Amino acid sequence: MDEPMADAHSAQVKVTFTTTEADFQLPESKRQLLVPADIKRYGLSRILNSDLMLDTGSIPFDFLVNGSFLRSSLEDYLNDNGLSLESNLTLQYVRSLIPPTFEASF
Amino acid sequence: ATHIAEQEERQLRDYDEALELWSTFQTKTQPLSQSLSSQLRLILTPTQSTKLSGSFRTGKRLNIKKIIPYIASSYKRDKIWMRRAIPSKRAYQILLCVDDSSSMDDNNRSSSGRLALESLVMVARALTVLETGQIGVLGFGTDVFVAHALTNTSFSSHDTGARVLQKFTFKQEGTDMIRLLRKTIDHFRDARLTQASSSGGEDLWQLALILSDGLVQSRDHARLRPLLREAMEQRVMVVFIVMDDAKENKKGHSVLELKEARFGPDGTPVIHRYLDSFPFPYYLIVHHLEDLPGALAGLLRQWFAEVNS
Ligand SMILES: [Mg+2]
Numbered sequence: 001m002d003e004p005m006a007d008a009h010s011a012q013v014k015v016t017f018t019t020t021e022a023d024f025q026l027p028e029s030k031r032q033l034l035v036p037a038d039i040k041r042y043g044l045s046r047i048l049n050s051d052l053m054l055d056t057g058s059i060p061f062d063f064l065v066n067g068s069f070l071r072s073s074l075e076d077y078l079n080d081n082g083l084s085l086e087s088n089l090t091l092q093y094v095r096s097l098i099p100p101t102f103e104a105s106f
Numbered sequence: 107a108t109h110i111a112e113q114e115e116r117q118l119r120d121y122d123e124a125l126e127l128w129s130t131f132q133t134k135t136q137p138l139s140q141s142l143s144s145q146l147r148l149i150l151t152p153t154q155s156t157k158l159s160g161s162f163r164t165g166k167r168l169n170i171k172k173i174i175p176y177i178a179s180s181y182k183r184d185k186i187w188m189r190r191a192i193p194s195k196r197a198y199q200i201l202l203c204v205d206d207s208s209s210m211d212d213n214n215r216s217s218s219g220r221l222a223l224e225s226l227v228m229v230a231r232a233l234t235v236l237e238t239g240q241i242g243v244l245g246f247g248t249d250v251f252v253a254h255a256l257t258n259t260s261f262s263s264h265d266t267g268a269r270v271l272q273k274f275t276f277k278q279e280g281t282d283m284i285r286l287l288r289k290t291i292d293h294f295r296d297a298r299l300t301q302a303s304s305s306g307g308e309d310l311w312q313l314a315l316i317l318s319d320g321l322v323q324s325r326d327h328a329r330l331r332p333l334l335r336e337a338m339e340q341r342v343m344v345v346f347i348v349m350d351d352a353k354e355n356k357k358g359h360s361v362l363e364l365k366e367a368r369f370g371p372d373g374t375p376v377i378h379r380y381l382d383s384f385p386f387p388y389y390l391i392v393h394h395l396e397d398l399p400g401a402l403a404g405l406l407r408q409w410f411a412e413v414n415s
Contacts, residue, residue, distance in 0.1 A: 009325045012366065014209075016359075032359055034324065034366035034380060043375075047367045052377045084279035085323070086209040088216070 011037040013074050014088045017048070021095060024054055037075040037085060044070075048093060060096035065089060116251065118272045128227060128267035135228035138399050143232040145403035149410060150198065150238055150311075161185035196309045198239030199256055199297050202226055203286060204274060205318035207247040210349075211276035218319035218349040219276045224395055225317050225347065227267065229402075234260035239311075243270050244293070246286040247278020256297050283322045287333040287344070290314050294342050312342045315402075320348035320361045320384070320391075330385040343409060346386040347402070352393035362391060 012034040017026055030053055035044065045061045048054050063070040065077060070091070072080070078087060119127075132139075158167050165187025172186040204226055210219035226243070233241050242256030253273040254266070261267050294312045301310055314337075322330075337344050350361050364380040388409065390401045 011325070012323055014321065014364075029363045030365070032364055033377075034364065036368065043369065046369075046373075047375045047377075050375045050377070052365075052375075084208065086207050086214065086279055086281065086321075088209065088214050 011075070011085055013037045013078065013085050015074070016088060016090045017093060018090060019093050021093075024048075024056070024059075024093070024095070026053065032088075035074070037078070038073045040073050041070055044091065044093075045096075061093045062096045064092040064094065116273060117275055117277065119275055121268060121272060124271040125264055125268040127223065127271050128264050131224050131227035132231060132264070132267070135224060135231070135395065138396060139228045139231040139235070142228065142399035142403065143235045145399060146232060146236055146238070146406070149403060149407050150196065150236065158188040158190055160189055162187045162189050165189040196311055197301065199242070199294065199301070199310065199312045200233060200239065201242045201244055201256065201290060201293065201312075201314045202229060203244045203246060203290060203314055203316045203318075204253070205247070205281060205316070205349075206245040206251075206274050206276055207278045207281040208276055209281065209321050210319055216319060217351040219274070221349040221351050221392070221395065222317040222319075223271060223274060225349065225392070225398055226270075227261075228395070228398065229315065230261040230267070230270075232399075234262055240297070242293075244286070244290065245273055246282065246289075248280035248282055249278065250282075250286055250289040256293070281318070281322055283318075284326055284329055284333065286316070287330060287337065290344070291333065291337050291340060291342060295340065312340075313406075314342060314344045316344065316346045316386075317349060318346070320346070320350070320381075320389075322384075324366055324380070324383055327383045327385045334385060334387065344386065344388065345402070345405060346389035347398070348389060348391045350391050350393055360391075360393070 014032065014034050016032045018031070019025065033047070035047065039047075041061075041063055044063055045059075048061055049056045049058055070077060074089065077089075078084065083089075158165075161169055161172055163185055167188050169186055169188045172183070175183050176186050204222055205218075208214060210216055210222060212219065230241060230243070237260070240256045240258055241254070241260060242252070243254035245251045245253045251273065253270045259266065261270075294314070298310060298312065334344060348361055352360060361381065365377050366380050368376050368378070370376050388405060390405055392398050392401060
């Protein structure tokens with residue numbers, strides 16, 4: 001991610017977004033998405049906020065994978081859990097409750 | 107020479123389970139398989155020869171070169187007519203390439219694997235009934251392997267079928283479509299040389315049918331294009347059949363709806379439809395097994411029309 005244009009050549013992973021928050025539901029056709037594998041919480045949040053998705057401006061979201069908060073890139077999560085890029089990861093998004101000052105730790 | 111390694115270490119599906127699967131799928135897909143073979147018979151069997159030739163007592167058109175000898179012989183050498191020659195025999199080599207990667211697996215909440223195996227059984231049976239040429243089966247994921255060598259041995263016995271199904275477990279941790287195309291082109295080139303030395307004059311058609319969920323790393327799309335061009339130059343037709351199950355609970359999961367997100371140079375997310383960069387010129391999307399015979403026949407008909415025009 002050092003060179004911004006390198007993104008077009010990075011690996012992708014397929015994710016499925018879910019949420020229990022009534023205010024932030026995505027239509028069914030937008031719930032599955034291919035994202036860069038090196039993406040982290042911040043990038044995912046930006047995607048969700050974008051006008052083609054929730055169009056919510058800049059609300060910080062957190063992401064739960066298999067019950068725990070995503071604290072690394074998706075690629076690292078897959079590696080740490082013995083999964084490959086073939087996996088379809090379900091990401092449950094919730095409005096971030098962490099005060100913004102703590103965001104740097106993610 | 108090119109070799110597609112038979113993987114010694116491959117984990118196989120249990121034989122009895124595979125046998126059971128083959129027989130269940132064969133029974134289930136029997137009517138579809140019949141429908142496919144009768145549609146393919148019309149497409150693959152040449153019915154008309156375009157060339158008039160030969161010398162006959164009756165026929166369609168006069169052979170001008172025979173007229174003078176005819177008169178000179180006092181109208182005795184009367185084989186002066188040409189007829190439509192018997193259509194030149196076509197030979198087919200068909201490779202069914204089945205995606206064995208784990209994105210196809212039920213553990214990944216995908217039923218594409220099952221749909222691909224059902225389709226494999228249906229198409230293999232239809233081609234067996236047609237007795238149209240050689241059928242082979244390749245599996246691919248991170249690697250490419252031969253599940254059934256390109257031979258005249260067809261799928262008339264459940265045993266042959268079961269041995270092929272045994273090799274598909276959907277555990278491969280990658281989907282290397284570039285490698286698949288490379289190996290397919292090389293395999294067909296070798297097969298063409300073997301065919302040419304064993305039989306003369308037959309018109310050889312080579313066709314690869316890829317059965318897959320269609321999920322390829324987008325960065326590979328551009329690298330697939332030159333390979334697809336090479337296949338076309340070698341007269342190898344590649345048809346991509348996207349296994350896109352549309353059963354219950356699968357709403358919104360179709361590859362037709364799938365988008366991809368990238369970040370622009372300024373970090374802004376950009377979202378595109380995944381299929382917009384899909385490089386295969388001939389592809390069809392199968393939501394239900396019942397769609398396949400008609401869709402495949404339609405596509406092949408279109409292709410033959412383009413090739414013959
Ligand atoms: Mg795959």
